[in-house]
Amino acid sequence: MQLTAQEIDIGSRSPTVLLNTADAAELGVHQLDRVQIEHDGRISIGIVEFTDELVDPGTLAVTRRLGHLSGPVEVIPAPQPRAVHYIKKKLDDIELDKPELHRIVLDIKEDRLSDVELGAYVAATYTNGLSLEETMHLAECMAEVGDAIEWEDTAVVADKHSIGGVAGNRVTPIIVPIVAAAGVKIPKTSSRAVTSPAGTADTMEVLCDVEFSLAEIKEIVTETNGCLVWGGSVNLSPVDDKIIRAETPLSIDPPGQIIASVLSKKKSAGSNHIVVDVPYGEGAKVESLAQARELAEDFKRVGDHLGMAIECTITRGSQPIGRGIGPVLEARDVLETLAGGGPEELRLKSVRLADILLGSCGCAEDATEILDSGRAMAAFRDILAAQGGDSDVTVDDLVPGRHELPVAADREGIVTHVDNRLVSDVARRAGAPKDKGAGMVLHCRVGDKIGVGDSLFTVHAESKEKLADAERLVERSETIRVRSRDEALVELV
């Protein structure tokens, strides 16, 4: 069928073809079917949407993703991408083999699937699960379609990942310099916050640049043994973001997909010795110890298949780890810890994870010794310099938001709960992560004995308005719960 094409910009990543309903009927295509468009001997495939208003009969509108198409084109129905058949197969609970998973990964990468098909894919992997074999193949396929770093003459490359959901869990900027100082390469990429008050990348951005190309990352790590950069500026596992986009609105996160997602990135980064931290508990991503153990076992098995040595740590994730929440406040914790002080739990967890990672890498050095001797701080400053930061930075250079709200206990008792979710929400209301100095500092931990008027936490903001905004949330919720020792009830509902 001959039609006249025009380009339309609708902010869609998919190769969408808007057809007038009358033309679609003549072509015999349904909505979301594919059509093949031939233009000047060049062929592209698009996903059909109907419209009666946007395009007239005889014309069609295509999104940019289809290339620059205008003028007369020849349009015929085209088959669905092969991935759709394999998604259907997975919905039928039939295990997929590697070529089939490869096809799905490739079609997702090239944006060949409609959102309906993508929704069905994440639904199928969630409801029917991914077998260990499928998870292994998926991790490989997801790595294969991404860019990769090759480490010539380096047998051992370390890495670290945390499953997340815990506030103030900023162990990464402490572990990386410890490992680097021990002479082991650790090319660490991290995320930015979306719904949390700070990702590792946001915290590091207080101190240095975090956006680098793969070539630059390789240079930085070759020079300093480590890096602390934003993963979003490189293309290690391009399919991962697209899958997460579809999982997030459904709040589904199948274990197999988590494992494939994490390990595909590590594989592309050339890492082969990895510590994966699985915090569990109320408010964390993994809520029970049993789930944490299962996920850890699967991580190890899949890693084994991919030629990676994986150590999994199961840690308590029911309350924040550090004192500071928010980019600047967490960066202060990091600097203080590297200087030998810092919050006790942050120091302990970092050292423990670093020791396990070093052990796995066959390195006999002791993390505590590296930290206490100042070698970790020196390595950190090297990394800062390599990433364009001020290597002489001190805690005093990192200024918390100047508008403060101190919050004190209005009863005496024991701290029974620090709510990860509320801590995040209050810090975000205060302006984190965009306002780098915004967030909060916790003055107590679960188990601490508290008297009336004792300080529980302080909110910091860079503007009065945002502090007031945070204050409203603080007033109508209970971020830190103080109960007397003999109080049996958690809540009366």
Add this chain to the structure above:
Amino acid sequence: MQLTAQEIDIGSRSPTVLLNTADAAELGVHQLDRVQIEHDGRISIGIVEFTDELVDPGTLAVTRRLGHLSGPVEVIPAPQPRAVHYIKKKLDDIELDKPELHRIVLDIKEDRLSDVELGAYVAATYTNGLSLEETMHLAECMAEVGDAIEWEDTAVVADKHSIGGVAGNRVTPIIVPIVAAAGVKIPKTSSRAVTSPAGTADTMEVLCDVEFSLAEIKEIVTETNGCLVWGGSVNLSPVDDKIIRAETPLSIDPPGQIIASVLSKKKSAGSNHIVVDVPYGEGAKVESLAQARELAEDFKRVGDHLGMAIECTITRGSQPIGRGIGPVLEARDVLETLAGGGPEELRLKSVRLADILLGSCGCAEDATEILDSGRAMAAFRDILAAQGGDSDVTVDDLVPGRHELPVAADREGIVTHVDNRLVSDVARRAGAPKDKGAGMVLHCRVGDKIGVGDSLFTVHAESKEKLADAERLVERSETIRVRSRDEALVELV
């Protein structure tokens, strides 16, 4: 967060909000999250998509579905629609109750779900199935959100549905006038073809108008006892089309969803005595007798719950029923059959289904008698007149496409197979359903003895080009398979 809104037309039914990635990060929303937009005291909820190009930081673009929004607006994150939680529940294989299904149906009707969520919904109902209870509730909820016809002072209202997939199965325009002539009301709505060469609505359109409002339909049926109209112009089950849009690309069609979809429309049409034809066999929608039986049983059970008497006929669907394929050619079959002639199988099947329907309605009349006496033809002509057609139409007025391709057997033997799919494809290539006279006429059926040179079928087209197009498909495929009686092989692969 204060932003400036502008309207954008992207042919999307969803209430989409395009946010600049930087603003989205500050708001703390993911792609496909919801935001609440307040403008002049009016509140709307939109689905977030990110863009770096289409809108600048500080502004956002909204689709028309959100109403006319421009100028300063206040934007805050909003929760997902409740339907999403219930979809998640269904993915966890937990049975949904009526209020939950109602919420899903309502949110689909109002286009509140993203395509990812819709894909997950159809995936969940397919992979985890719909229980009988769920199917009942779904049918009720789908009917409740649609428009409805009330038949005052009429206890019995008949209807008819076929599961489809069989070419030339044009029994409806014969059954409806038989039932109407017997004095039973039958407000029949039908579909147009999408991938087939003709739907009942396409065939009827050769003879009269098919697009009417519910009020007009009620008037036509009150006057003539029957109608043969296009279901797409009324709003009996508005959610159905939206669900089918998501099912089609995945080629999934869960039995529960089929039943809910069919019966919701019948319920809205006020019908309470229904014959559902389930053709089965190679190439039909239902491929095995066991599947057909199960579907039929479920139809009856759900109908029972909805207060509908359902009779299910299981018929052979492995070859076309009538001789003509395509709107005009099928209309000729219909007129000939109503005149007492016509293809034997078409007559037999129509009479049998009509008898069963009349019996179910408590009507003692005999379908053969109604047909042979000419009363069915008279009722048909009344319906044509009421629907603005020529009530004196004869077969000779219906002219097949004048470009013809007769196809003859090149071997002798028995007809062992007439391929529904290929029959459809050839007829469509020839121009059906858009070119009303295009299609094909079959000259033989499975079991017929054929000699070399005997006529198998004739393709009709309204243009030489389309005839040539159909001829190319005929030449490289085997629409009608002729084999000698002693040939054991179907194919050698």
